[in-house]
Amino acid sequence: MASWYMVTLIGKDQPGIVSRITAELFKGGCNLGEASMIRLGVNFTIMLMAEFNGSAQALTTLMTPVTNELGLHLHLDSIDGKLHQHETMDVSITVYGADRAGIVADVTKELAQAGLNILELESSVGGTEEKPIYIMQIDGHATQGVALIEKAVEVIKKSGIDVGLNITDVMIG
Amino acid sequence: MPLLEILTYPDPGLKRASKVMDTFDDQLREFITLLERTMRAGPGGVGIAAPQVGRFERIAIVDVSAKKKVTSHGRLVLINPQITHWEGTVVGREGCMSVPDYTGNVIRAETITVQAFDENGGQHEYQCTGYEARAIQHEVDHLDGLLFLDRLVSHKNDLFRRKKYK
Numbered sequence: 001m002a003s004w005y006m007v008t009l010i011g012k013d014q015p016g017i018v019s020r021i022t023a024e025l026f027k028g029g030c031n032l033g034e035a036s037m038i039r040l041g042v043n044f045t046i047m048l049m050a051e052f053n054g055s056a057q058a059l060t061t062l063m064t065p066v067t068n069e070l071g072l073h074l075h076l077d078s079i080d081g082k083l084h085q086h087e088t089m090d091v092s093i094t095v096y097g098a099d100r101a102g103i104v105a106d107v108t109k110e111l112a113q114a115g116l117n118i119l120e121l122e123s124s125v126g127g128t129e130e131k132p133i134y135i136m137q138i139d140g141h142a143t144q145g146v147a148l149i150e151k152a153v154e155v156i157k158k159s160g161i162d163v164g165l166n167i168t169d170v171m172i173g
Numbered sequence: 174m175p176l177l178e179i180l181t182y183p184d185p186g187l188k189r190a191s192k193v194m195d196t197f198d199d200q201l202r203e204f205i206t207l208l209e210r211t212m213r214a215g216p217g218g219v220g221i222a223a224p225q226v227g228r229f230e231r232i233a234i235v236d237v238s239a240k241k242k243v244t245s246h247g248r249l250v251l252i253n254p255q256i257t258h259w260e261g262t263v264v265g266r267e268g269c270m271s272v273p274d275y276t277g278n279v280i281r282a283e284t285i286t287v288q289a290f291d292e293n294g295g296q297h298e299y300q301c302t303g304y305e306a307r308a309i310q311h312e313v314d315h316l317d318g319l320l321f322l323d324r325l326v327s328h329k330n331d332l333f334r335r336k337k338y339k
Contacts, residue, residue: 086275088268168266169240169266169304170266170276171219171220171265171268171304171307171308171311172216172217172218172267172268172269172270173218173219173221173222173235173308173312173315173321
């Protein structure tokens with residue numbers, strides 16, 4: 001019986017990684033589920049769900065030649081597949097400011113206390129080396145209602161962090 | 174009266190353009206009653222188009238009046254709708270009864286003018302904005318064989334990164 005694995009790959013970025021990796025997985029009989037790839041700094045990172053009719057060891061053996069060739073570090077976890085259970089986002093939060101240690105912890109602590117379940121988080125360091133700025137976008141579900149998130153955002157603002165809240169009412173047509 | 178069955182992607186009917194209506198009779202009004210009931214039975218559904226139930230005619234219904242803090246014209250039956258004016262752009266989140274378990278960001282005009290016939294053949298023109306304008310554009314797309322999947326944008330479009338110029 002096929003099992004689901006979370007395949008994590010990290011390494012120096014170069015063109016063609018996704019194509020090579022997914023071709024090997026396809027040839028080896030994998031069915032891919034959801035995936036998230038992003039370049040962080042100069043690093044290639046991807047997490048992808050793969051359904052495979054074999055053990056983690058067999059999947060590692062299948063992938064090792066291509067990951068070695070591309071200089072990628074491979075990590076595998078056995079997971080529950082459980083597709084088709086998306087939670088709908090209802091808030092989107094943008095945070096930016098002069099980069100300093102602790103911004104993510106400060107912001108997410110307030111939001112977690114207000115009941116935010118983070119569904120997606122992406123952050124970048126922009127600006128210049130002399131004056132770096134931190135930009136973070138969070139999409140989430142306000143499990144205890146949007147009003148609490150609005151209050152949390154006001155608390156974050158008072159701490160001197162620029163933060164914007166966009167309440168998202170998904171239009172279903 | 175049973176509800177109509179909603180076609181879900183990848184049903185090829187959802188990519189098919191619908192034809193213009195020229196008859197406004199009891200049979201049409203009966204269909205609209207059923208279509209509206211089907212829309213209201215869907216969780217959170219604020220709009221529906223005839224091709225979503227396999228009838229390829231330019232008929233849509235929109236009603237966003239249940240949404241709080243949303244300007245609307247109430248229940249709108251839109252037959253042969255034509256958007257004659259677009260203004261502004263805004264990114265918003267959309268889902269679709271024909272694309273279960275997926276939502277995505279789509280850029281739409283913020284304000285539109287739409288001309289349409291009602292179920293009795295009466296002609297109307299509506300100025301719509303925001304959420305209602307989004308719903309109408311989504312339904313008119315269905316009549317042209319387009320899904321919101323054809324118009325997805327990255328949420329990063331909300332915050333453009335500046336290019337470096339040397």
